[in-house]
Amino acid sequence: xxxxxxxxxxxxxxxxxxxxxxxxxxxxxxxxxxxxxxxxxxxxxxxxxxxxxxxxxxxxxxxxxxxxxxxxxxxxxxxxxxxxxxxxxxxxxxxxxxxxxxxxxxxxxxxxxxxxxxxxxxxxxxxx
Numbered sequence: 497x498x499x500x501x502x503x504x505x506x507x508x509x510x511x512x513x514x515x516x517x518x519x520x521x522x523x524x525x526x527x528x529x530x531x532x533x534x535x536x537x538x539x540x541x542x543x544x545x546x547x548x549x550x551x552x553x554x555x556x557x558x559x560x561x562x563x564x565x566x567x568x569x570x571x572x573x574x575x576x577x578x579x580x581x582x583x584x585x586x587x588x589x590x591x592x593x594x595x596x597x598x599x600x601x602x603x604x605x606x607x608x609x610x611x612x613x614x615x616x617x618x619x620x621x622x623x624x
Contacts, residue, residue, distance in 0.1 A: 497572060498602050504565050505599040511558040512595050516550065552590045562586055562595075569598070573622040587621075588614035 554562060563583050571580040588594060594615045600608030601619075610616045 497568075498604060501565070501568050501572065502599060502602040502604075504561075504568070505595065505602065508558070508561050508565050509592070509595045509599055511561060512552045512554075512590060512592055515554065515558060516552050516592060550591060552592065554586075554590060559586070562590060569602075570622055573619070587618045 563586065566586060567580075567582040570583065574580040594613065597608050597610050597615060600606065601610065610619065
């Protein structure tokens, strides 16, 4: 099950990469305190958000793939998989980094340590 899930997560990551490469703009959040310190905000190439940190806006097909993959993760980590209901919404922000971390988490050879963010919060909620 883990190997099959990892393959599906790899496919999902590829879909997210394609969607993000097709997107020409990323949402930038700037803390209010920063704007108060400077009247003008200049964006240089080094200040642009990284693709890995930008939230992906999923098309219907990719969103359905994500829900199926995440439902499988939920079932795999649940105490009683039979009682695990399929997800109707994605419980965390889908970024390239979050999907890659999730894929790596199920890599039997290397694994992955997730230390922060709403992906970690969701994984922890499944273990309670």
